[in-house]
Every structure is written in structure tokens, then in C-alpha cells.
Amino acid sequence: MLNGDEAALFCCILWSIWKQRNNKVWNGVIEAQVVVLERAKVLLQDWRAAKSYQQHSSRIQNTADSSKWKKPTVGQYKCNIDASFSKHLNKVGIGICIRDDTGTFVLAKT
Structure with missing residues (x-):
């Protein structure tokens, strides 16, 4: 570990x-x-x-x-990424969220 x-x-x-x-x-x-x-x-x-x-x-x-959070410019998408690590659980977590220029949710993955 x-x-x-x-x-x-x-x-x-x-x-x-x-x-x-x-x-x-x-x-x-x-x-x-x-x-x-x-x-x-x-x-x-x-x-x-x-x-x-x-x-x-x-x-x-x-x-x-x-x-x-701020919207992307018109015609663009914004991909926010975050990650964390727990040394106690010895696990890593990663997540992404994509939104369009109106702030509307498009896709998320973990």
C-alpha cells in the first residue's frame, strides 16, 4: 500500500x-x-x-x-475534470462533466 x-x-x-x-x-x-x-x-x-x-x-x-463555474464562450464546450486519492482506501476517483455554451449538461463520466 x-x-x-x-x-x-x-x-x-x-x-x-x-x-x-x-x-x-x-x-x-x-x-x-x-x-x-x-x-x-x-x-x-x-x-x-x-x-x-x-x-x-x-x-x-x-x-x-x-x-x-462560468459558461464557455459561444459555440464551445467546457469539460471540467476532478480527481481525488484516498490513501486510507488506496483508491483513485476521476470524473468529468461536459456542458455547452448555455451551461446545459452534455455528458459525464467517472
Whole structure:
């Protein structure tokens, strides 16, 4: 069972592997494994720094205003994504919700 830090690193490595695959398929770029791992470590460092900053700034900012959903521009769709990890249950949850430019529900997946 992974602890919180290990789970976070694991998720970042998975994302970096996905990024490596996309770079190969769409851009013809082949990356070494060391690049994949380094990108995952940097992603995790950046995420932790952003989370720390967000926790600090959320004390100052009114979160009710910043968390209100906004419609996409006319003719566009908006896809909201959220994910969570429970270290106690060792489970990951991911969900998406797509809405059109009027805010009407189109599709959701979990």
C-alpha cells in the first residue's frame, strides 16, 4: 500500500508516461526513461509548490467568488475534470462533466 507521498509520485509518473507516449505518437519524439522520471519529479515539486501557495492565498482570497463555474464562450464546450486519492482506501476517483455554451449538461463520466 502506498503512502500519500508515494501515491502522489506514482500519479505523476503515470502522467509522465502518458505524456511520453503522446510525444512519440503525435510528435515523433522518443524520450529516454530518465526524462520521463525527471519530468514526473518536477511535476510533483511544482504541484506541491502550487498547493502550498494556494493554501496560503486561500486564507486571503474569498474562495466563494473564485470557485463559481462560468459558461464557455459561444459555440464551445467546457469539460471540467476532478480527481481525488484516498490513501486510507488506496483508491483513485476521476470524473468529468461536459456542458455547452448555455451551461446545459452534455455528458459525464467517472
